[in-house]
Structure formats: C-alpha cells, structure tokens
Amino acid sequence: MxxxxxxxxxxxxxxxxxxxxxxxxxxxxxxxxxxxxxxxxxxxxxxxxxxxxxxxxxxxTSALSALEVKEIASGVWFHQGEAAQLSPQNGGRIANLAFVIGDSVAVIDAGGSRAEGEELYAAIRMVTPLPISHVILTHMHPDHILGAEVFSEAGASVVADARLPDAVARREASWMISIPQQIGAAAFAGSAFATVDQPVDTPTEISLGARILDLTPAPVAHTDNDLTVLDRSTGTLFTGDLVFEGLTPAIDGSLSGWLDWLALDPAPKTQLFVPGHGPIRTSWPEAIGPEIAYLQGLRDATRKAIDGGMPMSQAIPAIVTMMKPLSDGWADFAAITARNAATAYTELEWQ
Ligand SMILES: [Zn+2]
CATH class of the missing domain: 3.10.20 (Ubiquitin-like (UB roll))
Structure with missing residues (x-):
C-alpha cells in the first residue's frame, strides 16, 4: 500500500x-x-x-514512522505511553493506545496529537490492511483523543461517551492554546478534535464481524465521560484512565465516584487489564492496587485538612505533605497531587 x-x-x-x-x-x-x-x-x-x-x-507502508506496538492477546495490539506529563520530548505520546482486529479494526484511544495518531495508523497498517471501522475514545483528555481525526479520515466511526462532546467543547479553546505550548508547535501541527459520530449513553455492543466489543459508560469518576471497552473473545478490559499506574492519577471528575467505581469489579471474567497509563496487568487487585492506595490516601488527607479547619490555600500544601509517603512509583507526583488536593477539597468540603 x-x-x-x-x-x-x-x-x-x-x-x-x-x-x-x-x-x-x-x-x-x-x-x-x-x-x-x-x-x-x-x-x-x-x-x-x-x-x-x-x-x-x-x-x-514500510517507510512510515510508526509507534511501537505489541500483540498482548490474539488480535489485540498495545502501545504503552510514556509515564510523564506532556513535554516537547514526548510530543504528547503519554497515553496507552490499542487496536483490536476482527473482520475490521477498532482503535481504542488515538493519541495526543495528529502526529501520534498517524504513527498509530502506520503501526496498524504494518500489521493489517483491513478497514478501520471504529475509533473508540475512552474519555475526553487530549492525550487520548487528539489523534482521532486520522482514523475518521480513514473511514472509521468516532465512538465516545455521549457526555464527551460537551466536555471537550467547554475546554477546546484553552487546550488548543496550552497543548502546543506544552509539546511544541511542530509536534501539534494539524491536530484537531474529531467530531463524535456515535455517542454512547448505555451499554453498547460494537461488532467487528465475529468479534464483539462491549462498551460501558461509567458514572462520574476520573472524568464525567469515562467509557470502558471489553473484548469478549480474549477477556481484555480497556479501562482508559479509570486505571492509572506510573503516572500520578489526575482527578477531573469525582474522587468519591472514582473510589466507588474501583470498589466494583467491573468485569469479573476479565483476563487482561489495559490501563490508560502504565503496564498491562492480569489481575484486577494488581491492576488497581497502587491507584486505590493513592486515592484513599488523598481522601483521608483531605478529610483531615478539612476537619482541622484549614482553608484551601493551607490545605493544598498540607495534603501534598501528608501524601508524600505514597509518592513512590508515581511520576509528576507533587504537581498533580496539588491539583487533585484542590479538587478533593472542593468535593469533600460539603460532605
Ligand atoms: Zn485522563
């Protein structure tokens, strides 16, 4: 080709x-x-x-520059993003991305720029010439969705939680300014937010011929538009950023809602868990262990600050200090935890 x-x-x-x-x-x-x-x-x-x-x-095809991908289960391919915040060095390539091959291909998250979407497209074309029928976006964050237009142009239907288009629309103008500043203008060139063709507001099946993907919208947790994808034939669950490892989890939805979601086993027959950031895991407790410890620690530290009568300006540094013992293994801990502390304080203040 x-x-x-x-x-x-x-x-x-x-x-x-x-x-x-x-x-x-x-x-x-x-x-x-x-x-x-x-x-x-x-x-x-x-x-x-x-x-x-x-x-x-x-x-x-062989001359294209392609993302590194590996087959983690039959017909399931995975790219692991870098455990870091957006930077000129990584060009926004920080989120995990995947594709599943049936009679057609479904892409699950599309990358943090047009360029990364193109590199994922090249990686797919090095594996299969089959049509790309769907690009499924697990939630609104730009590191997961800015490459989607590439797949839309390739003929794929853009599938996302029904709440995603509004959430993106509210933030798009500021992201279009801040992201090129974070990753560099050349790395960002041509990036745009794709239009969602298929909004999902109830559990939904997507058929790739013989292969079925189950899409399940989540209650407000990491964001207010999280969606999981289960590949039935291999028992692989793609959690998007409902599961983080390596890069400190960022709360853009609800701390309590996220902890509630984690307390449920979302897919008991799952063999393989693909998080939004971090390595794949074969057991649910292993997949969510570090994240639960972090989020429970944040909840406890925030409650302590509120119960101690601290105003938010004092509470944020105090929460970061209380959380320090939990910082091992989390990239960009202090900056993300400070933002999470502000979100958690606002949420828990009224509980
Ligand atoms: Zn996210």
Missing amino acids: FHLILSACLVDQPDVCAPRLLPAGDSETREQCLQSGPAIARDWIARHDTLKGSSTDCVE
Whole structure:
C-alpha cells in the first residue's frame, strides 16, 4: 500500500513544518497515489486553516514512522505511553493506545496529537490492511483523543461517551492554546478534535464481524465521560484512565465516584487489564492496587485538612505533605497531587 504525505507548514510560523500522513490518499500503487494526492491535500488543507501545504509525496507502508506496538492477546495490539506529563520530548505520546482486529479494526484511544495518531495508523497498517471501522475514545483528555481525526479520515466511526462532546467543547479553546505550548508547535501541527459520530449513553455492543466489543459508560469518576471497552473473545478490559499506574492519577471528575467505581469489579471474567497509563496487568487487585492506595490516601488527607479547619490555600500544601509517603512509583507526583488536593477539597468540603 502507498500513503500520501503532505509537507505542511504553520501559517503563522512558516518555518515550522511537519509531514502529515493523509489516509484518504491510500492507494494500491504509487502512480494512483501521486495522481489523486494533490486534490486530496488541497481539500485537507482547506479544512485545516492553521497550515499551508507545500508539496506531496507517496511512500510505502514500510517507510512510515510508526509507534511501537505489541500483540498482548490474539488480535489485540498495545502501545504503552510514556509515564510523564506532556513535554516537547514526548510530543504528547503519554497515553496507552490499542487496536483490536476482527473482520475490521477498532482503535481504542488515538493519541495526543495528529502526529501520534498517524504513527498509530502506520503501526496498524504494518500489521493489517483491513478497514478501520471504529475509533473508540475512552474519555475526553487530549492525550487520548487528539489523534482521532486520522482514523475518521480513514473511514472509521468516532465512538465516545455521549457526555464527551460537551466536555471537550467547554475546554477546546484553552487546550488548543496550552497543548502546543506544552509539546511544541511542530509536534501539534494539524491536530484537531474529531467530531463524535456515535455517542454512547448505555451499554453498547460494537461488532467487528465475529468479534464483539462491549462498551460501558461509567458514572462520574476520573472524568464525567469515562467509557470502558471489553473484548469478549480474549477477556481484555480497556479501562482508559479509570486505571492509572506510573503516572500520578489526575482527578477531573469525582474522587468519591472514582473510589466507588474501583470498589466494583467491573468485569469479573476479565483476563487482561489495559490501563490508560502504565503496564498491562492480569489481575484486577494488581491492576488497581497502587491507584486505590493513592486515592484513599488523598481522601483521608483531605478529610483531615478539612476537619482541622484549614482553608484551601493551607490545605493544598498540607495534603501534598501528608501524601508524600505514597509518592513512590508515581511520576509528576507533587504537581498533580496539588491539583487533585484542590479538587478533593472542593468535593469533600460539603460532605
Ligand atoms: Zn485522563
């Protein structure tokens, strides 16, 4: 297969350029790709007005730059993100991503930039030429969803919790400014939030031919739009950021709701747990142990600060100090814990 690559530069910083892979240009031969390429690139640029196109080329799949992926169960492929916050070094590649192959392919989380989505697309094409029918977003956070447009352009339906579009809309303007500052303008070039085609508000099955995925919206926990995905045939549960390991869990929903969700075993027959950040695990207690300890510690420290009559400004550093003994194994502990302390204080103050 041949792939269309557009060299594009930022309109407001013309010396900042990046190659963009446009799946609509995929062709059996290089000639077909070269012939259809310029019109496809013009169309794409017309929809991405922060970029200006310069030239197009066509390359074979083996020449694409691809994310590292491994098969963790039959037909289930996994990429582990870096345990860090967004940075110019990682270009936003911090979330775990996956794809499941049936008669078609479903992608589960799409990466933290257009570039990472393209690298995941390349990794899929190195494994299978099957159509990509779905890209499922586990929740609103940009490190999981900014690559989704690549798959939408490849023909996939964008599937997410029904609450996600509003949640993204409320934050999109500020994310479009802050994320390029965090990862760099070139790494961010061409990134946009994809439109959700299939909102999910009740447990829903997605069929990839013989293979069924069960999608289950969660109550407010990590965010107010978390969704889990269970691959029935291998018993693999994709939890999104309802489960963290390595990178300190960030609360953007409800601490109590998250602890309640963790107290339920969401899928008793599960063999394999794929978290949003951190390594895959084969048992539920092992998958959630460190996170439960962290979140319970946060709840207890926050209650202590509130019961001691501390105002929020004093409580935040006090909670971070009380949490210090739990900091082992958590990246970016102090900064994320300070933000979590503010969220937890506001939530628990009224309980
Ligand atoms: Zn998240």
